[in-house]
């Protein structure tokens with residue numbers, strides 16, 4: 001996308017896709033402002049009407065540190081932290097707890113996740129399995 005392209009707009013303190021504006025409002029209305037591709041956001045703007053995540057904007061790269069466990073194929077715990085040290089301490093404690101419960105099939109993952117990713121995606125940085133039942 002070019003700097004002045006846009007798929008989303010702001011209107012009445014909310015974000016909308018161009019096609020999701022309330023009836024009677026369009027991109028030429030007074031209170032509607034384009035969200036340009038080169039605008040900077042901490043997290044990607046989300047359409048108030050349909051929930052689409054507009055990640056074409058410039059995200060400021062705030063990093064969240066995340067740890068989660070998968071026990072027998074399903075996500076068990078999933079936590080977010082402000083720094084890597086706290087996350088790693090949590091991951092170690094979590095692994096020790098799962099191990100003490102005698103589970104046979106589990107992993108604890110850690111990752112740095114760039115803010116603005118859609119929930120459930122680990123985009124940003126690759127995840128690393130730090131502990132597992134095989135380790």
Ligand SMILES: [Zn+2]
Pocket residue numbers: 016017019020047048049050051052
């Ligand atoms: Zn929408």
